[in-house]
Amino acid sequence: MDIVFSPCPNDTFIFHAWANGLIPNAPKLNVTYADIDITNKLAESGDGPDILKISIAALPWVHESYGFLPSGGALGRGCGPLILTQNVKKSVSLAGKKIAVPSERSTAYLLFRLWLSQHVPEGVKEICVLPFHEIMPAIRDGKIDAGLVIHEARFTYPSYGLRSLVDLGDWWEKETSLPIPLGGIIAKKSIDRNNIINWIQSSLDHAWKHPSASKSYVMEHAQELDWKVAQEHIDLYVNSFSYSLGVKGCYAIMVLLERAMEKNLIPPVNFSSLLINQIPINIK
Template sequence: MKLSLGFSPCPNDTFIFDALIHHKIDTEGLEFEVFFDDVETLNQKAMRGALDITKLSFHAFAYVCDQYALLDSGSALGFGVGPLLICHNENLVKSKGSLDATLKVGIPGRYTTANFLMGIAFPHLTNKQEMIFSEIESALLEDKIDLGLIIHENRFTYADKGLHKIIDLGNYWEQETGCAIPLGGIVINRSLDQATKEKVNRLIKKSVEYAFANPKSALEFIRQHAQEMSEEVMYKHIDLYVNQYSIELGIEGRKAIDVMFKMAQEKGIISPLKQKIYLIA
């Protein structure tokens, strides 16, 4: 049986899925057709129900939970892992509490969790321009935008390019809720039979566990898809986004996700969810 699988080319995802797609673990008769896309493209594909299994932002998941269920393995949650709001003009750092509503913000996608968090912290910043996450730093340096909302490995590179942090939205979330920040999850199409869905969840868990036990095994695959990153930066990225929640969400991981959706509903960002979101009860 072949299933379509979408995830990003970022080191955390290639680290997680290397053992699965390269048969370093027993895939129990399943094959995977892999699609590499940035997170917002994956979000949009999920909106169309285009893939059997996909990584997506938790914000986007709220809009597709009628089509997809959340797997217990493969998610990206954590502390100190949130998106950053940055700028080129250092004076804006000093005025973060009163950022002008006219400022143009480059965001990595409408349905990203990063955009959701910025909407909570700075609801007046509505002049947004969507772009590929890896283009935001350049757009700031070229003064095409005033503020940039960065995710993934860019949190390790922006300062070296002369850009400045206004606020760490992950820290903001943690102070508001006391929870880990839910960034992205792995979901599976509800139309698949239950046995297949549970098998996929089990295999992704095994793939993460294999990666932790053999951290250098995926190095060639990670490097093949990374954006001109040094090995040190690649593994910093992995250490930041792949953790115990990636093996299984557990009580604390589920609590963080539930708090995010509850807050989003209370603020009118999303409609009430009508489906049970978790595959595993």
Template sequence: MNIAIGYSPCPNDTFIFDALVNGDIPTNGLRFSPVLEDVQTLNEWALAGKLPFTKISYGVLPLIASQYQMLPAGGALGMGVGPLLVTTPAWLAANGNTTPKTVIIPGANTTAHLLFSWAYPQVTQKRFAVFHDIEDAILRGEADAGVIIHENRFTYQQKGLVALCDLGNLWEQQLQVPIPLGGIAVRKDVPLAVALQVNALIQQSIAYSWRNYPNISNYVQCYAQAMEPTVMQQHIELYVNDFSHHVGAKGKAAVHTLIQVYQQLHPQSSYNNPVFIEEPA
């Protein structure tokens, strides 16, 4: 059986899926065709039901719940992993702690957008861009501020930007749960036995990569483009953690909290579907 699986080219995702898609672990007859895209593109594809297995932002989950459930493995959750709202020192000096009027966000359906909307509901002048374009757009003066994710949280100071708000810390302090950034969704037409098999293989793939760490494979490096090795390591160590192996009760509670926040922001929405696939006892 050949299975298409979507994930981003970011080091945490390529680290997780490296062994799975490159033949480093036995897959018991399953073959995988990886499709690497920016997470917002994957979110949009999930809205259309395009891939049977795909990384998504948890922010889009309420919109795809009729088509997808989540795997317990392969996700990005944790403490201290959240998006940052950043600006230029000049804007900060001129405006202090006032709320920015115009903000660039890495995708309409991302968890970053959900967290920003929760923290700054009064901001309505938003535009969306691919995450790696946001720092330069702020520096060009295209918006007052921007929300950054992924490795940009390690590089924004080098670019000459300053943080206005750590949206992740705000979430953690006020809601007392980890931040559920993204996870692996499985389309509901996939048999449960296959979903469970893929989930177990993802766990084995993660374990294989950790056994070889701190060596970073050519596969991870080639998609990381010009990222420095130290930034790759920081990225992996921050976003690939125990929650990536299995979301656990604490992680599931965080996802349910995020869904509740989504419903507060979108009162017309409803969510009555089991979030995660059923695991054997």
């Protein structure tokens, strides 16, 4: 069974047991590690692997052969994307500036556009897409004015001499009182998705019961090689929503996509072919 997810600690922590053959009766996984921009494009093409980790914001473009799963994703509080700039004392306006984002289909970028519509109605000068590990060096070196970062960058940006201009997760939580939906797992509908959910949950159960077992696997793939940072990353992004979205998690996704549709930032969402937490979702 082919799967693609990021090399980030939260994904490798969740899938370590399954990827290493530790889940009884689960099929062998052929793992490809890829940046979120790549996985989002694979999902949109419809020619991707059996299982994919994608951005929640990419769901409107998911090919009809895929269904969304309630387990294995990233959703929580205090874990949102940051807008970073150089660490200067003067106030910074993003109007007319060049901004780097990790993917045009990322949830981070969708949140950024929702925030811009409220706070920078005149817009920015240019949006460019960079792999997320290249964004902070580009800000530091003055190649871009600001950047949208995710994952372990929340912990490491001060080492680049940068500052956080806006915490979009904090903004989202104050706006909605909901957790922030970042990423999720999709699987081809030709596969029994209930089995996949069970295998993901079994893999996560193993990770929680044996927290040190995945350390070498996590660090083998982590772009930030400091174990303390990797552990902070796991603690922040792997939580009860990773095991199962539940009603609150599903509602958070609906609110995000509804707001984006109201601003014409995404096409109309037809959830008739997607199933979230065994609950059909229809957004009008």
